Amino acid sequence: MSIAAQVLAQLDGAETKAAAAAEGAGFAYGLAAIGPGIGIGYLVGQAVQAMARQPESAGQVQTTMFLGVAFTEALALIGFVVFILLKFA
């Protein structure tokens, strides 16, 4: 946290650390969710298009879509773990 903010809020050392941790934690997950959000949206859109082009392959496409979604979501969730680490430890 910036020095001015610290002085204005009259925080001491431990509270500063807690405040900075909370701030960082919030940013961590928020920023981490942007990329996977776009990625998953694009992936599901392409999957829907593929299913519309060739309905017989719908089952296979759906399975692959879930797989892709899980991989992409992992990146967002690693950000969530960072959030947990910062906020609670």
Add this chain to the structure above:
Amino acid sequence: MSLLLAAESEGGGLEFPSLTQLVEWPDIIDPIGFNKIALIHVLSVVVPALIFFLASRQKSLVPSGVRTIAEGTIEFVEKQIIMQAIGPDGMKYLPVLLSYFLFVFFGNITEVIPFFQMPANARIAGPIVLALISWAMYIGIGVKNHGMGYFKEVLFPPGVPPALYILVTPIELLSNFILRPFSHAVRLFANMLAGHILLVTFGVLSITVAGMAIGWIWLEVFTFGGLVAFTAFEMFVSLIQAFVFTILAAVYIGGSLHPAH
């Protein structure tokens, strides 16, 4: 939030339980460290074993009852996971992958089962153990099939001009041997932890709103409705995460058996 302000003006506040209360459990049987998570792990062995044992006692050619579940699961793991990721020569890994699938699935689904309400995989112990076993397996299979040349093939992929090895080899090393087990475990762990925290949030909100003045009862629709909806979603996510964990383990094994590059 006006909800919190309203609550505070009545002299109380919305208190969230701390994270340790959500995920840490006291020992039931103290000396051996047997807590609720360990109980779920043991049940993850007992319940599938019981199902498969009862299934194998039917002798007819046409399955019925519990044998349908057992054979259905075997078929699922074989067709959707082994055939897709390894190919026909992966059939000897059916026991491992089936065990992964059942263990992880049971560990996940207890999140929505009323007595437990806690996924065993929300503690990183389970996922890390499974990910390390899968790591050891795919390195072991690679070494057994290709000898020590396995490391050379992975770290110095053929078809790359030698000058680029300075760039490619650290990336391959990091990605294949360090980040793989980490992401394998964290994917499962973080999904389950996030789901659990979400369900607890909605639960706490529901209880709080239920205890408030009668004028707030309309809010209960959202909180309780959210709880129900997210419970259903978490059932789905449990199945998907079990499937993804298993198919990723299969992909790693397949990658060791037939290095694509």
Add this chain to the structure above:
Amino acid sequence: MTISITIDGEELALAFADEEHSEDGEATAEEVPNPVIPEINEMLWALGSFLALWGLMKFVLLPPLLKLRAEREAKVASDREAADRAHQALGEVQDEYNASLASARAEADGIIEAARSEAADYRSTVMAGATTEISEMRSDAASGLDDSRSAAIDSMKGDVGDIAVAAASAVLGKNLDRGAQQGAIDAALSGGDE
């Protein structure tokens, strides 16, 4: 798990574990273990149970089910083979039947053909005989007719000669000799016949 909510000063607590409970989530005074660090006892229980499940699956639980499945697939394959063979046999029987039917039909056609040609021959023979008879009868009749016609003409010639001589003798007033005028009468008649 313990959920403790304070509303209006009342405390509703659902707890089945007696735990140290701090007002805020973070620990400023007490040491809260990091929720992301694994606990050794949980890891050991997880390892033990997974290895137990793997062992059970590999040696005890899967082999009977896989054997039953292989049996069932073998039976399905053999049944399908038998069905294919039966289908083939059916095809053969059908071919045989068709062939015999065709040969029977050909035989029947041959018989009919033979009968027809025989009948045609007979008819032509009969007709030829009839035609011959008719032509004979016709020629007989014709010759009879000729005979009677020439006889009639001769008699008519005689009568005409007589009449002519009589007329001429009447005209001339003298008696003519019939025999002497016969030549002139024949010449006139034959000139008229031409």
